[in-house]
Amino acid sequence: MEQQLTELRALAARAGNRKTETGIPRVAMVQGQVPEHELAACYDPMVNLILQGSKSMTVGDQTLHYDPATYFVMSVDLPAVGAVHPSTLGTPYLAVSLTLAPQVIATLLTDLPSPAAQAPMAGFSVAAVTPELLDAWVRMLRLMDRPDDIPALAPAYEREILYRVLQGPHAALLRDIATPSTALARINLAIRWIRQHFAEPLRVEALAAIAAMSPSAFHRHFKSATALSPVQFQKRIRLLQARLLLVSGGVKASDVAFDVGYESATQFSREYARFFGAPPAKDAARIFRHLQNLGSAEMAA
Secondary structure, eight states, X not given: OHHHHHHHHHHHTTOOSSOEEOSSTTEEEEESOOOHHHHSEEEOSEEEEEEESEEEEEETTEEEEEOTTEEEEEOSOEEEEEEEXXXXXXXXXXXXXXXXXXXXXXXXXXXXXXXOOOOOOOSEEEEEOOHHHHHHHHHHHHGGGOGGGHHHXXXXXXXXXHHXXXXXXXXXXXXXXTOTTSHHHHHHHHHHHHHHTTTSOOOHHHHHHHTTSOHHHHHHHHHHHHSSOHHHHHHHHHHHHHHHHHHHSSOOHHHHHHHTTOSOHHHHHHHHHHHHXXXXXXXXXXXXXXXXXXXXXXXXX
């Protein structure tokens, strides 16, 4: 597998220190020390392959660690806080990702046998990569040098990547998001509602109705999938959105608090500091300094 990893690292080394599009639909890559505030985000469902260095992600009270030659799957939108680290040799963090499209997975499932019933699982997990999965990723990223081949070949390579994931421990995650009748798929409907209406009051009974579940079953499945209660999930979305507004500049913390749905600026400041480790204004100032330093370093290079 080392030869495949070496080629993938060379291809992904073209990325910048933020999500970098490849020109291939739904495929992106990243390299280096990603700014901290960009790693605190609501992540879309994806398959993410770590090529070099390591990454940690905290969802709720769970922290997962990803090392080279591992990949993780997120099957629902998740608010998470992440950190990336260079390798032990000092080489920069490298990763590639494929955003999951339920319709693509669904068409693939029609060609596969039905699986045995499985117990509900979390909406995120990590596993060791296989040579077959790496091989599919190599052919996918090679398309960056052959853009005329992308329309014809990228869909086939995407199906192969998904097929290899379906052969591993993450199979149930992919199947669930592409099967509308599953609990995870119905929880995803409620998650999407929260993301779109995060500033509005949240009623668990209404969300349970969206997911076609009883309130008790909804709460149980939601916590299982996201490691958060619906109320906690909404708070994380509000705080992440608030940080984006603050970093954009020219907005007072008290105004941001009300914009994202808080009725008390004091409560907002307290919960913001608990989540991000500093009050809103101080956190935004720290991010501005970091971005200025990063820009100076890039200009010097």
